[in-house]
Amino acid sequence: MxxxxxxxxxxxxxxxxxxxxxxxxxxxxxxxxxxxxxxxxxxxxxxxxxxxxxxxxxxxxxxxxLKRNDLSDTMESLIGDCCGPGSEFDTQRQHLSIYNQAHFSDLQAASEGTDLLPGNAKSAMKTLVDSTTSNLAIPNGPILDIGCATGRGTFEWTQKTNDLVLGIDLNFSFLRTANKALTQGFISYPKRRCGLVYDYHKIDLGGFSETSKADFWACDALNLPFCDNQFDLATSYNIIDTTQSPFDCIQQMHRVLKPDGLAILTTPYDWTGHVTPVTSWIGGHSQRCTSGGDPEKRLRELLCQQQDYQFTILEEGTGQPWTLHLHDRCLTQYLVHWFRLQKKAVTDDCSSTGN
Ligand SMILES: C[S@@+](CC[C@H](N)C(=O)[O-])C[C@H]1O[C@@H](n2cnc3c(N)ncnc32)[C@H](O)[C@@H]1O
Known part of the structure; x- marks a missing residue:
């Protein structure tokens, strides 16, 4: 403030x-x-x-x-039936199901020595972290995971750096799940089977040996509570289209990165008017203009051609699958546009080596 x-x-x-x-x-x-x-x-x-x-x-x-965590699965199920669909309780439980499933279900299959079950996807976070570290030298300094949800990306980065990794989000239920995993060594969550019926899962996180480097804070990506030039790497996976101002989100990420700091940004451009005003969407409207409403071109401009901040695009690609399990008979798959970026001095040229 x-x-x-x-x-x-x-x-x-x-x-x-x-x-x-x-x-x-x-x-x-x-x-x-x-x-x-x-x-x-x-x-x-x-x-x-x-x-x-x-x-x-x-x-x-x-x-x-204020949510209590000492009630049995049976009592949660009864409360879920009473509150009904569309209630706060129902929405929170569905979100926990979707994001824990997307982040951690592959670990369950791995620990049980089985193939991925139908409806479980290899974590997109893991894929992104692994491909980044095999392509770029990751600087040893603090890492910020913006919009970390239940924390898989944050946990993955703890395995790749000697410094601290901070996951930030505004969803307190997500942060509590992630933070409990730090202290307990496992993730527990409700997985939606159908309607208001959930199965409770517990997934061991023993494979992450470096979790003492991680922490989870409730912070706003549009107003990060950090000084300028603090982080060596920042990630923004699938968050810009869930905020009121994608522009501020990108600008804030740039601000808190050290000069030459790296950033990874992914987005499915899944705009909705009740979250992001149409005037703030990146593409996705005004198809009569020269850009034809193309979000990819507009995002490149926003990353590279601003007066007060600029990134260099080191690499980019489109079509990285990101699968969300809504219930046992319904999956949503996004094909995300991803960038590996580097913060640069405003006066340099902006070049893209991507496809
Ligand atoms: C679509 S989810 C993506 C989560 C995760 N990065 C992933 O890819 O699985 C967007 C996340 O951004 C968080 N979020 C939305 N607006 C935010 C804001 N202004 N500040 C911090 N987090 C925010 C949401 O709570 C949610 O966890």
């Missing part, structure tokens, strides 16, 4: 520690160090919530923040 409103950089300090565990502060309050501000940012269940409008975030997310 201080950076946005006054242009001043004020570090956060630990104000109150209510509860601690081996991994750090489980419950407490961070404070803005400016005496004129002293804004509070809570840490709940080990997750710092560092967003510009805390009142709006907490009041809009009370369901997720």
């Amino acid at each position: 201080c950076r946005q409103n006054k242009g001043s950089i004020e570090p956060l300090v630990i104000g109150t520690v209510v509860k601690e565990c081996d991994e750090g502060i489980e419950e407490g309050i961070l404070l803005c160090s400016s005496q004129a501000c002293l804004s509070e940012f809570p840490i709940i269940d080990g997750i710092p919530i560092i967003v510009p409008n805390l009142r709006a975030y907490v009041s809009g997310n009370t369901h997720a923040i």
Whole structure:
């Protein structure tokens, strides 16, 4: 808030520690160090919530923040039936099913020595991280996973770097699942079978030996609470079309990267008017203009031809599959456009070596 409103950089300090565990502060309050501000940012269940409008975030997310985790699967199922389709409970459970399934179901098949079950896809995160590290030298410095959801990309990066990997998202249920995995070594989640019927899964994350390097924070990709030039690598997998302002999302990612820092950006350009105003879509409208509404061309321009920030496109490709399991008889597959990028000085030329 201080950076946005006054242009001043004020570090956060630990104000109150209510509860601690081996991994750090489980419950407490961070404070803005400016005496004129002293804004509070809570840490709940080990997750710092560092967003510009805390009142709006907490009041809009009370369901997720206050959700208890001690009820049996039987009781969750009964509550799900009572709340019914379209309820907050139902929406949250469906999202947990979709993203945990997309991120972790391949690990279950691997641990059971079976082929991928129908409806389970190899994690797109793993594919992207593996192909990046086999093509580029990854600098040893902090990594930011923007829109990390339940954290598979963050976990994958901990295996490839000696430094810290921070996953940020605004979905508190996702962050809680990811954060619990750090302390417990497994992911547990409801997998949607059909309608309001869910099976509860537990997937061992023992293969990730470096999870102490990871952390998960609630932060807004459109207003990242970091100084400029902090991260060596930033990822933005399939998030720009889920925000109000794809442009701000890209600009913020650029801002927090160190000079020459690397970025990976993927998107299926799956625009919806209730999330992103049409005027902020990248392509996907006004097909009568010279670009014909082509999102790929427009995104390249947004990445490379801005006055106040620019990336170099190191590599790009289109058609990387990203599969989401909606229920046992319904999969959605996106073909995402992906980029490997490097932050560059604004005066250089912008070149693409991609296909
Ligand atoms: C389509 S999902 C992609 C998740 C994950 N990166 C993946 O590819 O599986 C978009 C994610 O971005 C998060 N998100 C949307 N807007 C955000 C914002 N302004 N700040 C941080 N996260 C955001 C959502 O909560 C969600 O987890």
